[in-house]
Amino acid sequence: xxxxxxxxxLEGVVAALRSAGxxxxxxxxxxxxxxxxxxxxxxxxxxxxIITRDSIKKFVLPRTEVVARFNRxxxxxxxxxxxxxxxxxxxxxxxxPCDAAALPIDDLVFAWDSTDRFWFSRxxxxxxxxxxxxxxxxxxxxxxxxxxxxxxxxxxxLLTETAAGDYEVQALGERGAELLAKFPGLRDAPAADRRxxxxxxxxxxxxxxxxxxxxxxxxxxxxxxxxxxxxxxxxFVCPTCHCFDLVDExxxxxxxxxxxxxxxxxxxxTLHASGHNPRPWQEHRYRxxxxxxxxxxxxxxxxxxxxxxxxxxxxxxVNLSLLQVVSxxxxxxxxxxxxxxxxxxx
Amino acid sequence: MADFEPNITAFVCTWCTYAGxxxxxxxxxxxxANVRLIRVPCTGRIDALFILKAFExxxxxxxxxxxxxxxxxxTSGNLHARRRWTVFSELLDFVGxxxxxxxxxxxxxxxxxxxxDLITEVTAKVRALGPFDSYRKMSAAAxxxxxxx
Amino acid sequence: xxxEGRQLEKLRHLARxxxxxxxxxxxxxxxxxxxxxxxxxxxxxxxxxxDRLIFDGYCTLNLAxxxxxxxxxxxxxxxxVARHAVAKxxxxxxxxxxxxxxxxxxxxxxxxxxxxxxQDVAWTVADGLQTxxxxxxxAAHLHDQELTPERFAAVAQVESKSSHDRWDHFARExxxxxxxxxxxxxxxxxYCERCIADKNQPQWIDTSSTQRGNFAWNIVRAFHLxxxxxxxxACERACPMDLxxxxxxxxxxxxxxxxxxxVAGYDPKADLPLVTFKKDDPEEFIx
Numbered sequence: 001x002x003x004x005x006x007x008x009x010l011e012g013v014v015a016a017l018r019s020a021g022x023x024x025x026x027x028x029x030x031x032x033x034x035x036x037x038x039x040x041x042x043x044x045x046x047x048x049x050i051i052t053r054d055s056i057k058k059f060v061l062p063r064t065e066v067v068a069r070f071n072r073x074x075x076x077x078x079x080x081x082x083x084x085x086x087x088x089x090x091x092x093x094x095x096x097p098c099d100a101a102a103l104p105i106d107d108l109v110f111a112w113d114s115t116d117r118f119w120f121s122r123x124x125x126x127x128x129x130x131x132x133x134x135x136x137x138x139x140x141x142x143x144x145x146x147x148x149x150x151x152x153x154x155x156x157x158l159l160t161e162t163a164a165g166d167y168e169v170q171a172l173g174e175r176g177a178e179l180l181a182k183f184p185g186l187r188d189a190p191a192a193d194r195r196x197x198x199x200x201x202x203x204x205x206x207x208x209x210x211x212x213x214x215x216x217x218x219x220x221x222x223x224x225x226x227x228x229x230x231x232x233x234x235x236f237v238c239p240t241c242h243c244f245d246l247v248d249e250x251x252x253x254x255x256x257x258x259x260x261x262x263x264x265x266x267x268x269x270t271l272h273a274s275g276h277n278p279r280p281w282q283e284h285r286y287r288x289x290x291x292x293x294x295x296x297x298x299x300x301x302x303x304x305x306x307x308x309x310x311x312x313x314x315x316x317x318v319n320l321s322l323l324q325v326v327s328x329x330x331x332x333x334x335x336x337x338x339x340x341x342x343x344x345x346x
Numbered sequence: 347m348a349d350f351e352p353n354i355t356a357f358v359c360t361w362c363t364y365a366g367x368x369x370x371x372x373x374x375x376x377x378x379a380n381v382r383l384i385r386v387p388c389t390g391r392i393d394a395l396f397i398l399k400a401f402e403x404x405x406x407x408x409x410x411x412x413x414x415x416x417x418x419x420x421t422s423g424n425l426h427a428r429r430r431w432t433v434f435s436e437l438l439d440f441v442g443x444x445x446x447x448x449x450x451x452x453x454x455x456x457x458x459x460x461x462x463d464l465i466t467e468v469t470a471k472v473r474a475l476g477p478f479d480s481y482r483k484m485s486a487a488a489x490x491x492x493x494x495x
Numbered sequence: 496x497x498x499e500g501r502q503l504e505k506l507r508h509l510a511r512x513x514x515x516x517x518x519x520x521x522x523x524x525x526x527x528x529x530x531x532x533x534x535x536x537x538x539x540x541x542x543x544x545x546d547r548l549i550f551d552g553y554c555t556l557n558l559a560x561x562x563x564x565x566x567x568x569x570x571x572x573x574x575x576v577a578r579h580a581v582a583k584x585x586x587x588x589x590x591x592x593x594x595x596x597x598x599x600x601x602x603x604x605x606x607x608x609x610x611x612x613x614q615d616v617a618w619t620v621a622d623g624l625q626t627x628x629x630x631x632x633x634a635a636h637l638h639d640q641e642l643t644p645e646r647f648a649a650v651a652q653v654e655s656k657s658s659h660d661r662w663d664h665f666a667r668e669x670x671x672x673x674x675x676x677x678x679x680x681x682x683x684x685x686y687c688e689r690c691i692a693d694k695n696q697p698q699w700i701d702t703s704s705t706q707r708g709n710f711a712w713n714i715v716r717a718f719h720l721x722x723x724x725x726x727x728x729a730c731e732r733a734c735p736m737d738l739x740x741x742x743x744x745x746x747x748x749x750x751x752x753x754x755x756x757x758v759a760g761y762d763p764k765a766d767l768p769l770v771t772f773k774k775d776d777p778e779e780f781i782x
Contacts, residue, residue, distance in 0.1 A: 030671070030737075031737060032737050033671065033736060033737040035671075035736070053735055053736065053737075054673065054735070054736070063673055063674070063704040064703040064704045064705055064708075137530075138530045138531070139530060222566075226538050226566060227535065227536040227538070227561075229560065229677075229680040229681055230680055231675050231676050231677035231679070231680040231681070231733070232673075232674070232675035232676060232677070233675045233677040233733070233735050235675075236673045236674075236675045236735070237735055245702070247695075247702050247703065249698070249701050249702070249703055251403065258703050260674075260702055260703050260704065261673070261674075261704070263675070266676070268693055281565075281566070282566075313529070313530070315735040317556065317677050317680075317681050317729075317732070317733035318535065318536055318556060318681070319528045319529060319530075319533045319534065319535040319536075320535070321529040321530070323529065324529040394714075394715070394718050395691070395699045395700075395711075395715065398699075398711050398714065398715070399699065402707060402711070415774065415778075416774075422772060425772035425774070425776070426769075426770070426771075426772055428772065428776055428778055428781065429755070429768065429769055429771075429772050429776060430769055431780075431781070432750070432754050432776070432777065432778075432780070433718065433721045433722070433747060433750055433751065433754075433769065434718055435780055436746070436750045437714065437717060437718055437721070437743070437746065437747065437750075438714075439658070440653065440654070440661065440743070440746050441661060441662065441665045441710075441714065441743075442658050442659065442660070442661035442662025442663070442664070442665060442666075443658075443662070444658055445780075449782060450780060450781045450782065451781060451782040452781060452782075464782060480662055480666075484666065484706040484707050484710060485706075485707040
């Protein structure tokens with residue numbers, strides 16, 4: 001037996017969560033764009049899409065967030081004001097497993113060294129009702145990085161579509177059980193056929209990691225990253241990329257310190273005040289992104305910094321596919337390169 | 347709206363309009379005290395960013411003014427500026443900023459009367475338009491926006 | 496062999512020969528993308544690399560963007576697989592003294608404008624490697640098609656709204672912007688070593704992706720390209736959040752054409768419309 005949520009009751013779920021005080025967000029259409037945004041009805045949900053353009057990251061790490069305010073009074077005295085807001089309780093309905101899995105991975109870095117209260121206060125306020133993927137496309141690769149299209153990792157409630165189009169419901173942990181108790185119209189039903197995408201394994205992760213260990217200086221990076229234009233597209237749509245910059249902005253007398261998304265692919269990311277840039281070429285910046293995700297982060301914090309959602313692959317304006325690059329590494333293509341291959345003089 | 351006092355930022359060139367404003371003052375002409383002059387060497391120096399920055403800092407309207415064509419102290423600064431304003435004013439209008447919020451004019455050092463009249467006219471017009479709330483709302487503290495998105 | 500296959504053979508032959516003969520040391524073109532419906536830029540330095548070149552309706556990126564990259568500048572002479580929009584961008588770069596025309600060759604592709612991704616597009620490749628001067632007369636007739644009303648349909652639709660609705664429209668669109676700067680970085684004419692958006696002393700444009708920061712960035716980007724944008728649409732296609740950037744760029748193009756009678760991308764010797772003037776330029780909006 002399993003718990004079943006008839007598809008028609010999704011509307012009741014949205015209403016129940018909203019009346020319980022949650023802001024409910026989910027994948028919605030905005031013209032040609034499908035993005036996570038607030039919904040007032042289940043009819044707003046775009047559940048037929050494989051994945052939204054941007055990730056759920058913005059609900060825990062907003063693209064711009066105030067971390068402090070400061071005032072300077074007429075006498076010139078500066079006072080720093082706390083800016084921690086009480087985040088709005090939010091349910092993300094129709095989250096994907098590859099999005100949900102990103103949050104526990106990022107928890108590690110936000111709890112490492114010191115605890116980032118901005119991240120965790122939003123994290124506490126967010127509940128994830130994930131819908132397992134019934135479909136995938138050629139950019140999906142969750143199964144290659146330890147995930148699965150029906151993985152419960154990071155979710156509070158997991159919905160899995162049945163052949164009849166209803167949802168099999170699974171609560172995860174206390175938070176999940178608490179949330180599921182608010183779902184109206186659940187019923188017990190015999191286990192039915194579940195619709196779960198078959199995401200093929202695209203590369204051997206351990207082979208890729210071994211290749212990265214050996215190929216820091218490989219001409220592979222130059223050859224690969226020559227086409228990279230150094231925008232922040234891949235990192236900003238990524239659910240696990242979490243780098244930020246702190247800036248003071250606003251009028252001189254009452255201003256804000258903000259934390260904004262930043263991207264290792266941009267040349268200013270590592271530019272020193274002296275003018276020196278330790279990653280002077282795009283190949284260094286591109287290498288950093290791959291190394292950080294698949295070598296540095298796992299070796300320091302134990303998890304691969306990628307959930308295989310494929311957003312960066314789809315969004316890259318120059319078709320520089322991370323999936324292809326990691327597949328090439330795993331297949332040993334970097335090892336095989338003679339040092340002069342793809343030589344482009346600088 | 348009766349108690350609304352428009353906040354108008356004027357970027358003026360030092361050779362003509364600023365001198366024209368001086369003349370208005372020394373001639374004891376009266377004009378509304380709603381305008382703050384920012385003196386620049388030439389209208390050619392007035393970047394489109396100045397106008398945006400003025401709005402960001404709470405201006406309800408912006409005035410840009412300099413020497414008449416042919417009178418530029420630097421020969422052609424105002425003629426270059428004219429082309430940029432042509433394009434920029436159309437761009438602002440296109441994105442929905444009321445054309446009454448940005449005024450361009452030529453005022454020479456001898457035209458104290460024109461300066462006083464223009465300030466009076468612009469102030470009245472902006473008073474009718476009301477405060478530039480839509481820009482101000484957009485400029486609201488990021489904290490109020492960040493949780494929503 | 497079908498016509499398209501013959502054209503592809505010719506394209507590859509031209510590129511291979513250009514590298515073999517030493518006429519150029521780099522050919523920038525397109526290879527098959529990693530997924531259907533995409534093409535990837537390809538940098539050919541060895542004659543054999545030319546065998547991977549392709550051309551189709553997915554080759555929409557503006558390759559002229561790479562000419563100002565330091566890695567590419569290091570080459571003495573570079574050839575571009577250039578549909579018309581790419582060549583127009585080269586014109587702009589030459590006009591603004593960013594690229595030495597004697598160091599660029601074009602493998603010219605004649606095809607319809609690639610406004611959006613499309614699978615099937617008829618194309619032919621010109622005979623031989625061309626210099627910019629050799630190419631220009633072959634595209635001069637396209638000047639008249641730059642200002643057709645169809646191209647400005649989206650602009651006209653925005654113009655028909657009230658001022659208030661236009662503000663709402665752009666406020667909503669700009670709010671989607673995540674400031675990844677893909678629009679800037681794929682733009683061949685956005686070549687500044689240090690962009691105004693990256694300057695912070697003084698800071699003219701908020702780096703924060705707030706509504707105000709997004710507004711300032713998108714307005715200034717459009718304004719800085721006024722009279723320079725060659726209407727290739729690369730920015731809009733690159734935008735991960737689907738901002739209608741070409742509404743702004745085409746509005747600027749229209750204003751510049753109407754007011755100053757200028758269309759970018761045809762004459763590398765012309766003065767840029769916003770760095771020159773005429774004594775009798777229109778000024779009915781000036782009091």
